Amino acid sequence: MRRERKRLSVFTRRALVAALGQASLFGMLGFRLYRMQVIDGARYATLAVDNRVSARLVAPPRGEIHDRYDTLLAGNKPHWRALLMVEKTKDASASLAAFSRLIPLDPAERQRIAHAIMVHQPFIPVLLRDYLSWEEMARLAVNAPALPGILVDVGTTRFYPFGPDFAHLVGYVGPPVPGQLAGTPVLNLPGMRVGKSGVELQQNQPLTGQPGLVRLEVNALGRVIRDLSHDPGQPGETVRLHVDAGLQQLMATRLATEQSASAVVLDLGSGAVMAMGSTPSFDPTLFDTGVPARQWKEWVTNQRAPLLDKAGAGLYAPGSTFKPVVALAGLTSGAITPGTHFFCPGYLELGNHRFWCWNHGGHGSLDVTSAICQSCDVFFYHTALATGIDRIAAMARRLGIGAPPPIDLPGFDPGFVPTREWRAGQGKPWTLGDTVIQGIGQGFVQATPFTLALMAARVATGRVISPRVAAAVGAETIAHPPAPDLGVPEPYLALVRQGMREVVNNPLGTAYASRLPDSNMEMAGKTGTAQVFDGPQNEDTAQLPWKFRPNALFIAFAPFAAPRYALSVVVEHGNEGADAAAPIARDLMEAVLARDPASRSVAPGSVPGDPRS
Amino acid sequence: MIAAEGRLLRVAAFDLTRKLAEINWFLVILISALAGIGALSLYSAAGTFAPYAKPQLIRFAAGFALMLAIALTDIRHIARLAWPLYFVSLVMLALVLRFGSVGLGAERWLSFGGFAVQPSELMKPALVLALAHWFHRASWERVGNPAFLVPPVLAILAPVALILKEPNLGTAVIVLAVGASVLFVAGARLWLFGLAATLLGVAAPIAYTHLHDYQKARILTFLDPSRDPLGSGYNILQSKIALGSGGLWGQGFLHASQGSLDFLPEKQTDFIFTLFAEQFGFVGSLALLVLIALIVFTAIAIGLASRHQFGRLTAFGLGVNFFLYAFVNVAMVMGVIPVGGVPLPLVSYGGSALLTTMMGFGVLLSVQVHRDVEFLPQRQEI
Numbered sequence: 005m006r007r008e009r010k011r012l013s014v015f016t017r018r019a020l021v022a023a024l025g026q027a028s029l030f031g032m033l034g035f036r037l038y039r040m041q042v043i044d045g046a047r048y049a050t051l052a053v054d055n056r057v058s059a060r061l062v063a064p065p066r067g068e069i070h071d072r073y074d075t076l077l078a079g080n081k082p083h084w085r086a087l088l089m090v091e092k093t094k095d096a097s098a099s100l101a102a103f104s105r106l107i108p109l110d111p112a113e114r115q116r117i118a119h120a121i122m123v124h125q126p127f128i129p130v131l132l133r134d135y136l137s138w139e140e141m142a143r144l145a146v147n148a149p150a151l152p153g154i155l156v157d158v159g160t161t162r163f164y165p166f167g168p169d170f171a172h173l174v175g176y177v178g179p180p181v182p183g184q185l186a187g188t189p190v191l192n193l194p195g196m197r198v199g200k201s202g203v204e205l206q207q208n209q210p211l212t213g214q215p216g217l218v219r220l221e222v223n224a225l226g227r228v229i230r231d232l233s234h235d236p237g238q239p240g241e242t243v244r245l246h247v248d249a250g251l252q253q254l255m256a257t258r259l260a261t262e263q264s265a266s267a268v269v270l271d272l273g274s275g276a277v278m279a280m281g282s283t284p285s286f287d288p289t290l291f292d293t294g295v296p297a298r299q300w301k302e303w304v305t306n307q308r309a310p311l312l313d314k315a316g317a318g319l320y321a322p323g324s325t326f327k328p329v330v331a332l333a334g335l336t337s338g339a340i341t342p343g344t345h346f347f348c349p350g351y352l353e354l355g356n357h358r359f360w361c362w363n364h365g366g367h368g369s370l371d372v373t374s375a376i377c378q379s380c381d382v383f384f385y386h387t388a389l390a391t392g393i394d395r396i397a398a399m400a401r402r403l404g405i406g407a408p409p410p411i412d413l414p415g416f417d418p419g420f421v422p423t424r425e426w427r428a429g430q431g432k433p434w435t436l437g438d439t440v441i442q443g444i445g446q447g448f449v450q451a452t453p454f455t456l457a458l459m460a461a462r463v464a465t466g467r468v469i470s471p472r473v474a475a476a477v478g479a480e481t482i483a484h485p486p487a488p489d490l491g492v493p494e495p496y497l498a499l500v501r502q503g504m505r506e507v508v509n510n511p512l513g514t515a516y517a518s519r520l521p522d523s524n525m526e527m528a529g530k531t532g533t534a535q536v537f538d539g540p541q542n543e544d545t546a547q548l549p550w551k552f553r554p555n556a557l558f559i560a561f562a563p564f565a566a567p568r569y570a571l572s573v574v575v576e577h578g579n580e581g582a583d584a585a586a587p588i589a590r591d592l593m594e595a596v597l598a599r600d601p602a603s604r605s606v607a608p609g610s611v612p613g614d615p616r617s
Numbered sequence: 618m619i620a621a622e623g624r625l626l627r628v629a630a631f632d633l634t635r636k637l638a639e640i641n642w643f644l645v646i647l648i649s650a651l652a653g654i655g656a657l658s659l660y661s662a663a664g665t666f667a668p669y670a671k672p673q674l675i676r677f678a679a680g681f682a683l684m685l686a687i688a689l690t691d692i693r694h695i696a697r698l699a700w701p702l703y704f705v706s707l708v709m710l711a712l713v714l715r716f717g718s719v720g721l722g723a724e725r726w727l728s729f730g731g732f733a734v735q736p737s738e739l740m741k742p743a744l745v746l747a748l749a750h751w752f753h754r755a756s757w758e759r760v761g762n763p764a765f766l767v768p769p770v771l772a773i774l775a776p777v778a779l780i781l782k783e784p785n786l787g788t789a790v791i792v793l794a795v796g797a798s799v800l801f802v803a804g805a806r807l808w809l810f811g812l813a814a815t816l817l818g819v820a821a822p823i824a825y826t827h828l829h830d831y832q833k834a835r836i837l838t839f840l841d842p843s844r845d846p847l848g849s850g851y852n853i854l855q856s857k858i859a860l861g862s863g864g865l866w867g868q869g870f871l872h873a874s875q876g877s878l879d880f881l882p883e884k885q886t887d888f889i890f891t892l893f894a895e896q897f898g899f900v901g902s903l904a905l906l907v908l909i910a911l912i913v914f915t916a917i918a919i920g921l922a923s924r925h926q927f928g929r930l931t932a933f934g935l936g937v938n939f940f941l942y943a944f945v946n947v948a949m950v951m952g953v954i955p956v957g958g959v960p961l962p963l964v965s966y967g968g969s970a971l972l973t974t975m976m977g978f979g980v981l982l983s984v985q986v987h988r989d990v991e992f993l994p995q996r997q998e999i
Contacts, residue, residue, distance in 0.1 A: 010757045018802045030910045040861045041899035048861025
């Protein structure tokens, strides 16, 4: 019994020790529970809400782009895509087989779909085919009962009704590139598009709108249980442009007669860009849906550069279209006067070099007006020498060439005018010969069709015209302050305008053939034929290979009496400005004058291509 | 002495109705309350009776009858079954390695004509009974002889090794701890435990290299749950979030946002405590802990009240077993110790565990009912 007592006392003692240990472990659990639920409870509750609620941004529909008469230039088109909801079908492969009988799937697609079915949760839809045609969509809809688990979903694609006609001006959209994603979570949304060029890029912010926010209750697998709140967001604003779609179409058609050309038409009253185009062009819709590799290769290797907006970024020696700048620089600086005459023997001799006039026979004695009219090179050689390059450059910038382009579009090139300083920066002295050829817009000077139109507009009005593309964003009209005075004395401008008038309307003028048929309306203009390489002059340039032919240019404004429109046309390697560019300019000017709102009120709908007809 | 003799005789003669009256009904109420909380939690796990709560209640009813039947069985008959039961369990454990079906990556189940048994569940009470039987006849001096301890230590290590091989680290550790605790109260000398702890300390790093990748991952994610928040650490992290968000008073019955939205993994089995704690908060879960503690301490009290060593060791061993299960489970869902498929007894969904737990309580009650029976060792060694 003593032994039993010893055993019992050991058991009792040790059992109590064990019980104490267990009690303290329970105490530890209780304390831990207190810390988690009472002290840190609020923090865990927040984590729990984070877990439960998934806030999803909803892509807002992108704003539309309209022309001045509210014709749709860029909109959103629904596109259909076929999805497979694996959990809604008993046999996914049977549904897939039925689907492929209606819409054949190639092996690569099958593989992608099989993989997607395998890796995704059954409630995540698997994309079978994107960009279904209307016919394919209808075929699926009709056969829906035989296609369990397959549904047709609607996405949106950017839609450009005029296709290539507005490709450069309106631009295009595409998925955002990683650099654009910073700080803008909305861009991470699938299907979100951003403007890549043109108006789409410039007005991207109002066009984008505000993303909606949907708060969803989700479970651990991400399956949506219910909507907690739904904010549809703010659709993008409609951006209305000054452009006239009918005129733009006409321009596109007219430019398409040339291999590579561009044109700009400006309204002198408001500074509105009425039309601006570049040919060849491209289908901007492809950038949203995906550019086929072959198409892309064709675009980037094409010498006619379809992707380049030549109207805003194409750089050309302005040739004789630069002569009004030289004339105004000479007149304002006093280097020449309205009465100054220079004799043209067909060339200018400087040192031992002979600078030819285009007319080797010579023009005889000319004043500034007739020199512009007949585009005498020798007169402007003399004027340039008398004026000096720096004063020519200053006048060019004042008229819009070589200065930051005043336009609400991205990617416009200012063009270029050389100065002594610039040349010195290159470590080369400025020579008189350099000055001579700047006088006829050759050499270093470069202009874009836009800056040429701008120059014509400023010469025509004597005001600092700043063209605008966008007229209104949503309901808000964009204010466009009246253009300030150019600061060039009116008599000098009048001389130059008179010269430009005679270019078109004087039988001696270089563009007499392109005068307006309506004798009550006079167009003033200036031809340009710019060499693209230093070849022997006065050769028959039409026989040269295309890319060595001179560029043909023309600038104009009309009506002469009260100018309302200015334009420029550049036909790459079009040979003679008078032959290739001037007729296009005449047709455009005729059209824009006919479509002028003043004349529209008389006979609405009587104009071909009028959207109101 | 004479009074005791008389009482022994009296007890030996008592009939079934008298035995029923002797049953510690307080413990029975505690057990039923815990099972009730289990049913409530299982109901909330699904939102309906159908998938979990109903079958669990039916099993509890069956287990309850089994418990009472065992409670009324003479403890001496049970003692005779101790070693046979142990060896049957051991054989089953060996069989489960060969023929067992796979559940959650571990081979733990044996199927007998549609009835699935988890041999490791059966092994725990069987080991306690076998050890109690071994030490029932051992004096303090006898226990002091290391050679006498070799068979029981082997009896502990054999199932531990088999369970580790399944692999089920959590259950293996529990079985080892239960065996050790019985050795402890049976009077094994303390230096032996010191030696065992030292050996374990040396062996653990070596053992770690032999662990399964998922077991290593559990230990690593336990040490740093944010290491892999969507992988192995996900369970612990989500469990802590759900548990913590319960706050002081809880989200309310059936308002467990985390549990009902499936963020909580295996909520009806291993993580049932979290589900309960999210709904009933600190107050509710503390009450649950107190309930479990009361059952454990009642078991130890029954041991202390037993007049024979077999009853003492059995009651204590069963109490510790229950305690360890509950503790490991609760500590696991709180992120205190690594996750390892250990259910919360009586609360978690699962028939095998429920039935063996109820059998254990039956044995415990039998010890309590038969605390005063004359139960001398066959070979007198005291």
